Amino acid sequence: MNLLRSENARTVLALGLLSGAFILFTGAVGMIAAFHEREIVNDVISLGQLLLLLAPSAAGFIAADRLVKGGAAPREIISGGLVVGLLTALPTVILLLFNSEEYRFLLDLTLKLVPFVVATYYAWKLHGAGSDQRLIIGSWLALVVLIGIVTFSFALIFEIKGDLRGVLPNISRDWVDVVTFDQRKELMTGISTLLLVSLGAGAAGSILFMLPPIPRKALLYGLGITLLVGAFGETVRLILQENVDRDTLKQIFRRDTLRQDPALMLFVVSTAAGFLWAMFGQQARLGFSNLEPSRRRAVNGLGMLIFAALLLMLPWLIGRTLSDVAVTIGIFVLMGLGLNIAIGLAGLLDLGYVTNYAVGAYILAVLTSIGPLGRLDGVFTFWMVIPVALLAAMCAGFIFAVPVLRMRGDYLAIATLGFGEIIGKLAISDWLKPLIGGAQGVQAIPKPIFLGTELKNPEQLYYIVLFASLVTLFVSIRLNNSRTGRQWMAIREDEDVATAMGIDTARAKLLAFTLSAATGGVAGAIFAAKVGTVFPNSFTVFISINVLSLIIVGGIASNPGIVIGAVVLIGLPELLREFSDFRFLMYGALLVIMMIKRPQGFIPSQLVSHEIRAGVKAKIATAD
């Protein structure tokens, strides 16, 4: 008992149980089995098995960090890693036993014992507190009966269904296959393998932490890059496909999976590169900051030039499928930059941004469609309608802003949320059906034509999105440093004081909503041209929420942050399509983790990092 009371032991226990719960949960929702479908290295490890390894080793790594701070010796740290590994596997092992034919009786036994154990525990506690004997016996009996009823009903359900699948449908054969490393037939061997792997991973995590910093960094780089390339093998293959001949490709990949030798080579090379970076990266950075300002600018300029060239050549480098993803990302970057004017700069929480997107899309659809709903017979081209879509979205932004000008904070959010819903309902309504097609939407939207060529591939549409994003980026950087931007920031900080500075807050807010809507309209129009059809169910509240999330995850009021946010929140789910619903689980988990661990976003704007540092300072000040 003394051991359990020590801080270190509790840390290890908590981390082990946490990673155990993670494995159990991901298994029970079916994530492990689904992830097993994607192999990382051919015949070596799958993404599902990676989860089984990653949880204990990450927990072991973190445990080692805490133990070192708690002053533990190396031997204790490794045993901490082992315990974490054991605890990680334990819940899964118990579930495996309960689920098997031979050891089902354990479940029955547990269910029968639980009421007695729990009741006795509490009776013991009451006894320790010096309660009356009759009270102790009475509460013991009551607890046994109460808990007994619950466990009995559970037992009954299992009895009827025959196995755990009645309650946990994803505890399937596939799951058993993954967690026993394909040894379903010999359960005990499978369980031992799982335990060994988990113990090893936990210990490996803690040993990794104890390595000197340079090899540790190098190994982490190597592992990270190899696993990423493996996990996104399909994507990497698509990129290589554009530039490498088929035979070489076949030697690297077996279908979409990395072969063993190339994987090993990649690991060695990336570890070596990581090693060099860890050794000399610091010096390189130091050398860079010691350069004369003119030279430094030259190096920066060169970097920018390379980046620009990459952006321009991107479609040729990544091929069609990924270009399509890039266009989607670009559409969301456009919307992110737009919404950021309202949220990031002016502090107006607009949850109805989809309105502008829908207006832009429908304007383009109706004005250019050559189908039955496009009565204009294709007189207008994409290029002529883009400004119209922009203006229409601005009008929509303006109209919806007028009634909510006096609202603040949460009330504004709710009202704008309502507007978004209204647009969705209008789009699907019978009332507007003759105009915009109701649930059938508008079809046959022609692709843009540029200098006689039809831009029908994502590789070509990419340039439209790129151009629009760059223009928006330029405008929003200019706005950020302008008088107009300042007035928005003042309103965001304190509306009353802003008024006292002589700012016409109503006018400034109208301007923010209107400008913010503009890029939404353009994004919608590009979307409509890309897809070729426009349906009402493309315009749900999830668009608004996606745009909001990418701003927050990337870094509120930070332009580069918004681009990164769009890549992560829009791009990654596109690449994980085969995992269907689990994408949203991961998406949600990412949001929660981000808000806890890095509330300022990936690339925080100066302003927000100021604020967070100020918060830390304030905390330190109050702690004194």
Place this chain on the structure above:
Amino acid sequence: MALLQVNEIHTYYGNIHALKGVSFEVDSGEIIALIGSNGAGKTTTLRTISGLMAPREGSILYDGEDISASRAYTLVAKGISMVPEGRGVFAKLTVEENLDMGAYTRRDGGIKADLASAYELFPRLEERKKQVAGTLSGGEQQMLAIARALMARPRLLLLDEPSMGLAPVLVDGVFDTVQRIANEGVTILLVEQNAHMALQIADRGYVLQSGEVAISDTAANLRVNETVQRTYLGID
């Protein structure tokens, strides 16, 4: 003629009758103190003058013009600046950005010079001009709020409880500053709970009591007025 003339204003919060016919005058170059206990209507009076609230009855004449229906933001350009209660600095903007915001309505070339004179008045702010305002101490934030209000080149400065929440040592400094600003020719309307300090620098004072002016006199007379001494100065 008075620079500011408040005639019988009635202001309501919803159904609550907060100001029940308040009248007073502020002459050019004066320091006027509005004193009174919590809830007497001091801040409401300031908010009404500055246009953040509209009086239901009565008029407010500024330089002969009725401003009782004017929107708050239009008054800054007319020369009325306010230092809001609780300082109200833009916590996430730097000191210099805060000062720039003060000159928001101005488009003349004198902003740089005024920034220099603000730093002259408050050297402390110059030391911290790149620092985020939220990290300043209470006293520094008060300086910043006052300096920011001055950046609009006001003729009339409304100060709402400048001593609130400050350490006693700093309170003296703030009132010193107010005196110096007045010496530069800025008319000052000061709302204070710290009647003792306010009446030391003011020329005249008005005592507000539950939404009405109870006593009005010169500051020197108010200091020796028995009721004021008992109620607001803590002298028996």
